[in-house]
Amino acid sequence: MTEKQGIQGGQGGQDVQGEQDVQDRPDRQDVQGRPAAEDTRDTRAQITGTGETCGTPQAQITGEGGEPQTQSPRSMRDVEEAYSLDLEGAGAILFDKDGTLLDFTAMWGFWTDRALKLFRTLLAERGLALREAGLPQIWGTTHDEEGKTIDYDRRGPLAMGTVDEMHAVLAWHGYRAGLSWAEAKLLVRRCAEQADAAMEAERPAQLLPGVRKFLDRCRELNVPMGVVTADETDSALRHLEWLGIADYFDIVIGTDLARRGKPFPDLCLLACERLGVPPERVVVIGDTDGDIEMARAAGAALKIGIGEAGTLKLADVTVPSFERLLGSAVRR
Template identity: 65%
Template structure:
């Protein structure tokens, strides 16, 4: 076997690639921006009905998101809760803001769950999941070269499978691991180690591609062979290499 050209200077023999989902395989702002707008608009309406309101200045502080003048999400903090947290953590943060606005904790929990349910219904209708540039080509190239592939995501497994199906990408993956399948999600190594077990590979034979330092820390803690961050240079501190798009890996090749 030839060494992988993407990681040739590390002398790593890559047998499998594990991908984060949101912000790595799919456009994070496109999908989670839609979801965030649905949830927060409904949440603010529920507060208004009860004579309460949320300070608009608090919007970016809730989940680590950026918003335009109309309040629509148009970006996110790769270090924030929405980018790195589990869905239960995301729910808890919004519940806390409902409590801060004047709701009882119990009422805040019920309202948040109702808002989330409505957002999920809207997601099913619009299916706002779109692959990032070069993703499909890179997956096809990797599959043709016999590399095993999996997804390790902070999302729930069933949701992850559904989002990949929406994009027609699910068939590329030998394993899909959501945070609900392990005791500890990212940045702990549990998901990566479970994926390695199911793929019958060693962690040092795995390349991890993700868009946050939570992904990179998971890879480091598990002893992964190589870590690639996708996104703006300098924002993912723990990556061995940072790329802007998958086209950079396609041009470099994954020779075996």
């Protein structure tokens, strides 16, 4: 790492600056690495790039000649910017796992199909059934004509829930179908265990495009990296090992290590504590509202969304892929 501690834009066309709430925490350092009390400017994380941008009501886009152009959060979300990301200034980068580093549908679509198929079979053996039309509403999934999971709701339980929450949702549907609550929980656990075993045998994890190159770039710059996930820690480590990327990360924090999972800040704060880096020097990258809200609540310097424009309203910038993000990352 160099002495520079700022997280700021490079030579893109415009800067988007998102204000961080530091008034009630005067002992914090700003993203430039100086005590906030010594700087008369607002503490801000700077980014410039191509993607959807948004910020607080005080956020500014710097126009031609360096004059600030104040815009509302709504108008900023609707603007396509040209930006570059200075990774070398980051104290650490925290990544979500599913849907950010790995292909969510390939992994959890596989698991969902096997868990639901067995659950429906067990219900049928008891003269009960789940409505076919109601399957997408269980965990927030989209299915093809053959019932295979082909997509998921980024706001839904499958995308944002913990393992225990997933079990509880399916158990509730079993109860509604006619099972006792006790039997529903037992059957769900059985289905989940068999789906886990099938996933262990098949190992359907797939890296998303550009991920390995982006991790290589961060490693070259000696930026500490960690994973914060709604999955459990042992499971997350296993999936990262399947993909051959476990060694990139200094820490892996699963939801079982904190009192509260996403969207609460606990996972992010625990990761920062273990890395020895204050949240206001950390970049968080994720694909759901849960990731971005966790980062916001923790006071992260920069919140980067991976996904389609307009899907992550709280992100400072949203890009469609790591390939795009990699193209914007510059070494100073």
